[in-house]
Each structure stands twice: as structure tokens, then as C-alpha cells.
Amino acid sequence: MHYSSILPDVIKVADEASERVLHIYQSDFKVSYKADESPITAADTAAHDIITRGLRTISRDIPILSEEGKEVPWEERKHWRRFWLVDPVDGTKDFTQRTGEFTVNIAMVEDGEPVMGVVIAPALKEAYWGVAGEGAHMRDRTGRVHRIRVAEPKDVKRVVASKNHLNAETRAFIDELGEHELVQAGSSLKFCRIAEGHADIYPRLGPTCEWDTGAAQAVLVAAGGKVLTLEGKRLKYGKQDVLNPYFIAAGGWYSTQA
Secondary structure (H helix, E strand, O other), rough: OHHHHHHHHHHHHHHHHHHHHHHHOOOOOEEEEEOOOOOEOOHEEEEEHHHHHHHHHOOOOEEEEEEEOOOOOOOHHHHOOOOEEEEEEOOOOHHOOOOOOEEEEEEEEOOEEEEEEEEEEOOEEEEEEEOOOOOOOOOOOOOOOOOOOOOOOOOEEEEEHHHOOOHHHHHHHHHHHHOOOEEEEEOOHHHHHHHHHOOOOEEOOOOEEEHHHHHHHHHHHHHHEEEOOOOOOOOOOOOOOOOOEEEEEEEEOOOOOH
């Protein structure tokens, strides 16, 4: 499949979902909580509905795995060679705290790799997309689209981190990098900040799920970056357990021996 040919349609679907999410964000929305105590709002479910409907219009035969969709048993998922991976609103805490740093995420996964990704930050009016082997782009708040690429890091590493997830293990990893500066970002925007050259490395030594990372990983890799487990292996998708291992997202300069 030539993903660049359907990319404009995927961006259109993500834009439609983002408009609805922004409308809810600007309203007096209510916050509910799932069984795992993570927050959920009407924006999550509305975006899920818009995205799943839109993706089925693009391709009826490619299955969809969404954070807000029904749980799909492993016995079914293990046969998926290709599937859509969706996080309707990543960074719901940022959404409820009204930081603006939440995103709408759509990825295509093929043979365990995110090969296409679209990430939109509705409140920031920023959008990112990338296709494996074809590069990555950003649409800024003026509507201008330009190609993005990871930066060559300087001596002082710019480390992107989240206020919500800066645990002791993460702090220890950052300290080992030597001289550094922290770049704050929420949700999957942490990957995008590296992809556009505004940060160098993002250590995630805490729990995430495949839908949290798939779309932004596709953007970062298309921009020349990488996402590796602590053992130096590429972060894989379509696993029986949707939880990700700990990982490091960075520009192309990084290796586990660095």
C-alpha cells in the first residue's frame, strides 16, 4: 500500500476529530473516570466515533484498534498484519487541566512497525505527519506546511519531559546525560518536539500503551529519529500486551551505548 496516497484523507479525518475535540475543550465539559482511574471526557468518545467512521471510509478491510474502542481479543488481533492504531485524545490530563498540550493520534501499523502517523494538537493549532521512508511535515498555526527533521544535538542535550511523569528513574537517566536543559511538553507532542528539532531526547521510564506512542513514533522516525527499548531494540506494535516497555525516543544520534 502506498501510504502517501491516503495520507491527505487521514489528515482530513484527524482534522475533523480535532475540531470536535476543540469545541468540547472550550465548553464546560465533565470529567469521568475509567476503571483504572484514568480520566475520560466527551472529547475522547466523540473523536473516537469520528475517526473510526472516517477510517472505515478510507479502507473497510483494515481493522482499527482504538483506546476508546471495544477490547479486541488477542486471538483476533494476532492475525492482523496491518491495522489502524488510534488514540482519540492523548494527554487527557492536559485536556482536563487546560494546558492545551493534548493531541489526536492516528497511526498505521504494518508488520509491527508504525509506518504512517498523524498527530494534531487542536488547542495549539499544530499538526504533524510522517510516512516511513518519505519524510515528515508540520503544519503550523498559520496553516503553513513545512518539512521537519531531527536536529544534530549540541553538547547541552535538550531533554523533553512531562511534569506528570518525571519519576526518580527518569531523573536518574537525565542526570547521566550530563549537562542538559529540560523542555516541557505534554502527550505525544514530546516525540514531535524532537521530530521538528526543538528537543533531542525523551526518556520514558514509565507505563504507556501502544496507542499513546504509535502515531508520534511514525512522525519521529520519518523525521530521522528513533524509538528504542532500553535493550536497544525498536519499539514494536501489535503485541499481545498493548503495554509498551520503557523506551527512549531521540534523534538519529542516540544509541543505548551513548
